Amino acid sequence: MKALVKAKSEKGLWMQDVPVPEIAPNEVLIRIERTAICGTDMHIYKWDEWAQNNVPVPMVVGHEYGGTVEAIGSTVTRVKVGERVSGEGHVVGNRSRNARAGRFHLDPDTKGIGVNLPGAFAEYLALPEFNVIPLGDDFDIEIAAILDPLGNAVHTALAHDLVGEDVLITGAGPIGIMAARVCERAGARRIVLTDINDWRLDFAKTVTRRTTMVNTMDQDLKAVMSDIGMTEGFDVGLEMSGAKPAFDQMLDTMLMGGQMAMLGIPASPYPVDLGKIVGKALTLKGIYGRQMYETWHKMLAMIDSGLDMKAMITHRFAARDFQDAFDLMETGKTGKVILDWTQV
Numbered sequence: 001m002k003a004l005v006k007a008k009s010e011k012g013l014w015m016q017d018v019p020v021p022e023i024a025p026n027e028v029l030i031r032i033e034r035t036a037i038c039g040t041d042m043h044i045y046k047w048d049e050w051a052q053n054n055v056p057v058p059m060v061v062g063h064e065y066g067g068t069v070e071a072i073g074s075t076v077t078r079v080k081v082g083e084r085v086s087g088e089g090h091v092v093g094n095r096s097r098n099a100r101a102g103r104f105h106l107d108p109d110t111k112g113i114g115v116n117l118p119g120a121f122a123e124y125l126a127l128p129e130f131n132v133i134p135l136g137d138d139f140d141i142e143i144a145a146i147l148d149p150l151g152n153a154v155h156t157a158l159a160h161d162l163v164g165e166d167v168l169i170t171g172a173g174p175i176g177i178m179a180a181r182v183c184e185r186a187g188a189r190r191i192v193l194t195d196i197n198d199w200r201l202d203f204a205k206t207v208t209r210r211t212t213m214v215n216t217m218d219q220d221l222k223a224v225m226s227d228i229g230m231t232e233g234f235d236v237g238l239e240m241s242g243a244k245p246a247f248d249q250m251l252d253t254m255l256m257g258g259q260m261a262m263l264g265i266p267a268s269p270y271p272v273d274l275g276k277i278v279g280k281a282l283t284l285k286g287i288y289g290r291q292m293y294e295t296w297h298k299m300l301a302m303i304d305s306g307l308d309m310k311a312m313i314t315h316r317f318a319a320r321d322f323q324d325a326f327d328l329m330e331t332g333k334t335g336k337v338i339l340d341w342t343q344v
């Protein structure tokens, strides 16, 4: 089969012929139809320090996908051949305290599809039955390919009660934008999304309905807050940028006793004014991945009840034209970019 492989320890990915994965008795073979490119894939493509430290070479990459079940192992009972599926990209163990207690998303033995297990940028993917998410025959295959990042957005947004709350989201990458839309659907009152990139904020307007966009390079966040009728601070903060200035701004504008969820990963450690966290009695929660499988349940239920994320998809390429897609991703001027694996 064709697969996109991190074949050399240098910038790039290479389309190669590799064997179709053999499935274990508890695994499912998925014929991949669409994939989406993630920021993680860009780290691996560019071969930055994080990628060099975390990704063995060679490795088939990619973890955002939708496809159809091609074959099932001998002990598989929940998933059927021919079903449309996506899947959880974190493969957990069964030894740690958290895994034994059912807190699978907190298992320290987690391995990542397309990071340290063979990935989904391929014609076929082998995945444990436990990780397979059946979607129904009429589920949009492109949406199937972006459920992984949408799950990050849902998990972060729903970490705290949103009903009637004022929410600050820092970082208008795809997950920040999707989180804003989730906050709208989940009943938040005012939602403010900040970034320093006008293209991203303009694009975010096409996905969201009633979120206020703020470019913090040329707009004063506190002035915007008073413009939209805020007299106190934000009740909930979702940090999606990993950038110190955004985090500092969030600390400055949170209400006393506010709740913050942290998804953005800083490129390098930065100092934090802990006195503000203590003085404002803030609660910070780190978010990693998605909750297995409660996030998937909530996300699919929200989609079922009208959460439409189609506008997040801005570009589509045949898988054979992957290089064009990665070149475009490098410009930063994209929403989600889809690769079509029926065109290899």
Ligand SMILES: [Zn+2]
Residues within 6 Å of the ligand: 038, 039, 040, 063, 064, 148, 149
């Ligand atoms: Zn991803």
